[in-house]
Amino acid sequence: MRFDALRRKVGQLEDVKDSQHNGNAKRADLKASAILMSNSIRTNTKKRTGHVPGVEIGDIFFFRMEMCLVGLHAQSMAGIDYLIVRGDREEEPLATSIVSSGYYDNAADDTDILIYSGHGGSSNKNKEASDQKLVRGNLALERSLQKGNEVRVIRGLKDANSPTTKIYVYDGLYTIQESWVEKAKTGCNIFKYKIVRMSGQPGGFSVWKSVAQWKESVSSRVGLILHDLTLAAETIPVALVNDVDGERGPTCFTYLASVRYSKSFKLSHQTSFACNCRNACQSGDENCACMTKNGGQTPYIGNGVLVCRKPLVYECGPTCPCTANCKNRVSQTGLKVHLEVFKTKDRGWGLRSWDPIRAGTFICIYAGEATNKAISGEVGDSGDYVFDTTRVYDSFRWNCEHTNEEYDMPYPLVISARNVGNVARFMNHSCEPNTFWQPVVYENNSETYLNVAFFAMRHIPPMTELTYDYGTPRNGHGRMRCLCGSTRCKGYFV
Known part of the structure; x- marks a missing residue:
């Protein structure tokens, strides 16, 4: 998270x-990792076989340097990582991890x-193809075959949002069971290794394979109730799924993709001005x-990723003349990830994504009926499907520098999704959430409006439940048993 916060700021x-010097920008990921490396800000620096503390199967990485910084795979380019151990007669390499990036002839269907x-x-353009040699990484794999040690496998998959980049998925521990030499398409000899996943591990790469099948045919999704809960209100359909029990859906409500403001509600009495940009x-x-x-x-970088939390983010509104591809239009343009509403085992309905979500990515707004709490006091501090900006929310540091991350709400706003709302109404509470909310202001016809927008706090693998901190009422009334299951669970929420 620290690396990505710095990467976003550098970006x-x-x-x-x-924009000012006609394309002299440098890669933010390399620059950020160099800063952290030079300041010894990394972990798990001592190489080891087996799992790496703090990294779970299914965790995703958007840059090779992320894996270096956490000690999952220390090679920034090479696909085979190894350590040197003392053998019977001399020191020899032993494989610790491999990255199957898809650049070579690797079978990745199983x-x-x-x-x-x-x-x-x-x-390459400067060198002809030649036979591979049994040295360094290749020798390490051969020694691991003989020793039978566990090897970490990271799968590199195409990033749908960026065709030139990959997403890396930690797929767990494998053992090398066989090796041989065969002719490549170039006519040269290459080494081949059959690597088999150890049993009893949670799904990693298999989750991605399942999601790919659902995207091709949503009817193949086990427990599917509705193909699109939103009834086409969103540009991306949201599946409704229950593979836990016989319940056929949540309490009836009307799907609303935006915020509906009451007649008495007006965010600002001052006239708001749109920009005059033509591009x-x-x-x-x-x-x-x-x-x-x-x-x-601009508060956003490529693919609509939020750079840092701010008291308020000002977006270009419907009456701004700038182009539709302006980076400063994010929270008003609908869903960007493929979500599903699903039945949890013990917390009612929940929300998760079929897509991997990068830290800082916009997920959705909290839609419903908005009122100014200072004017309308009939909505209490607690209640199902109610978002109240006056609650006290646990503070956390997400930005890379010491800037103000406190919210600056123009008015105490309450949004009720009891009768009308969107997917955000299904997000459950967690004491260790993976999303956070950010107030976003925009102008429309010289009036100011507000969205409560949710962004990913960290990288979120596919099929991971999306949660946020519900906050605490200022009067402190009401408690419910918390079942979030996180290591930092307080045991209750209000």
């Missing part, structure tokens, strides 16, 4: 340089068996009213 600064190609021997808004543009309100920089 924001590089975006400014890119979720429990991987046919892995050795390294070396490949051709996409740019960081550092002093003539852009929206950038000025955001402190001169």
Whole structure:
């Protein structure tokens, strides 16, 4: 999380340089990792076989350097990582982890068996193809075959949001069961290794395979009740699933993709001004009213990722003339990830995503009927399907620098999704949540409106339940037993 916070901030600064100096931006992930490495900010630096503390099967990484920083795979480019151990006669390498990135002839269709190609021997513009040699990583795999030690496997999969990049999935522990030499397409000899997943482990890569099947045919989803709970109110359908019991759906409500403001509600008595940009808004543009309100920089980087938590984020609104691909339009453009509402075992209905979610990614807004609590006091501090901005929310540090992460609500806002609402009404509480809410303001016809937008706190693997902190009423009334199951569970929530 610390790496990604720094990466997002560096990316924001590089975006400014890119817009002002015609494409001289540097890769933010490499720059951020270099800063952390030079300051010895990393963990699990001593190589080991077996699981790495703090990394769970199914965890996802969007950059190779993330895996280096947490000690999962210490090689920033090589696919085979190993340590040197004392053998019977001399020191020898022993494999600790491999990355199956798909660049070589690796069989990746079986979720429990991987046919892995050795390294070396490949051709490029300066070098002809040659036979692979039994050295370094290849020798380490051969020694691990003889020793029978556990090897961590990380699968590299295509990122649907960025065709040129990959997402890396930790798939658990494997053992090497066989090795041989065969001819590659180039005519040269390459090493092949049959690597088999150890039994009794939770799903990793297999989860991705299941999701891919559902996307091809949603009817193959076990427990499917509705293909689209939203009835086309969202651009991406939201499946309704119950594979736990016989309940056929949640309490009846009307799906609403946006916030419905009461007639008495008005966020600001001051006139709000739209920007006058004719193209996409740019960081550092002093003539852009929206950038000025955001402190001169766009709050988002590529793919709509939020850079840091702020008291308020100012987005371009419907009457801003900037283009539809402006980076400063995120929370008003609907769902970006493929969600499903599902029946949990002990907490009613919940929400999760079929897609991997990068830290800082917009997930959804809290839709429903909004009222100004200062005017309308009939909505209490607690209640199902009610979001109250006046509650006290646990503070946490998400930004890379010491900036103000407290919220600055113009008015105490209550949004009720009891009768009308969207997918956010199904998000359960957790004492260790993976999402957080951020107030987002936008202008429409010279009036200011507010969205309560949810963003990913950290990278979230597919089929992981999405949760947030419900907060505590200021009067402290009401308690319910918490079943979030996190290591930091308080035992109750209100």
